[in-house]
Amino acid sequence: xxRKLYFEHVNxxxxxxxxxxxxxxxxxxxxxxxxxxxxNPLFLDEPYARQQGLVSVMAPNSLALGLFxxxxxxxxxxxxxxxxxxxxxxxxxxxxxxxxRGRVAQKMTEGTQHLVEINGWVENQKGEMVLRSKAVxxxxxxxxxxxxxxxxxxxxxx
Amino acid sequence: MYDKSELGKDTPAVLNExxxxxxxxxxxxxxxxxxxxxxEKYAQSVGLxxxxxxxxxPFTFQLGADLRERLNVPAQSLxxxxxxxxxxxPIFAGDKLWVSSRLIEFSEKRSPTGKFFLVxxxxxxxxxxxxxxxxxxxxxxxxxxxxGRPGAx
Numbered sequence: 001x002x003r004k005l006y007f008e009h010v011n012x013x014x015x016x017x018x019x020x021x022x023x024x025x026x027x028x029x030x031x032x033x034x035x036x037x038x039x040n041p042l043f044l045d046e047p048y049a050r051q052q053g054l055v056s057v058m059a060p061n062s063l064a065l066g067l068f069x070x071x072x073x074x075x076x077x078x079x080x081x082x083x084x085x086x087x088x089x090x091x092x093x094x095x096x097x098x099x100x101r102g103r104v105a106q107k108m109t110e111g112t113q114h115l116v117e118i119n120g121w122v123e124n125q126k127g128e129m130v131l132r133s134k135a136v137x138x139x140x141x142x143x144x145x146x147x148x149x150x151x152x153x154x155x156x157x158x
Numbered sequence: 159m160y161d162k163s164e165l166g167k168d169t170p171a172v173l174n175e176x177x178x179x180x181x182x183x184x185x186x187x188x189x190x191x192x193x194x195x196x197x198e199k200y201a202q203s204v205g206l207x208x209x210x211x212x213x214x215x216p217f218t219f220q221l222g223a224d225l226r227e228r229l230n231v232p233a234q235s236l237x238x239x240x241x242x243x244x245x246x247x248p249i250f251a252g253d254k255l256w257v258s259s260r261l262i263e264f265s266e267k268r269s270p271t272g273k274f275f276l277v278x279x280x281x282x283x284x285x286x287x288x289x290x291x292x293x294x295x296x297x298x299x300x301x302x303x304x305x306g307r308p309g310a311x
Binding site: 004031032036037060061063065069073080150 | 244
């Protein structure tokens, strides 16, 4: 398995898709809420959530961004994330099936940094977008650029 | 408790020590089994200093007070609308980060469905040498608060 992704191999328009669709089991949802340290009863307490007029407990919004982050790190093979932003568009619920996707929007070199901008989103089983995201990741230009960096030599500049 | 008078003021920084076990549990809770979150040798083999935290790990950091308590609003009124993370470098197991939080916007808005409040809070994590490692700006919408404004005691 290739362990690195290099800037020279990335093209604008390249698509990123999660290898699996996450089915949001109730235990997984609860595990995430606890993992993130958010004990909001709307995530954990079914009778309470219904009393508040929801159909069931809901998932913390940051969960779907976590799935997009997962996709980025799988695709970028331990790339360095510079920024990650998201707009949360839709709530999601137990047994929803979430899939993270993205597309390379731009490649740019700023000084010695080779950066890739990715437009991403997470969709549910109905194809509705639950979040829209934008990320900028930094990659080495190629293997030689990485080796120079490791040897503390000046970087290759396009 | 948050109030408009707190705009721009930093909360006291809280120490968050980044533990391998916490990274592993958080990655598991996302169903993310990328070995860079579990296996130090693997992480080093792909050029990382060691086990790294997933990009959204800063959502787990403790800030010393619960946001809903600080805003004095019921949980169901608070909607997380947007987030913006910036990283100076990845967060690694073993890092000790001082995390503080600042209210940067608290405004009343009107929409066709009624009044709501827009709250923007920025958290920042610094290393022990004072260098900023990451920042996160979260935008919340508060709806359906009938009596007065949130934050009022």
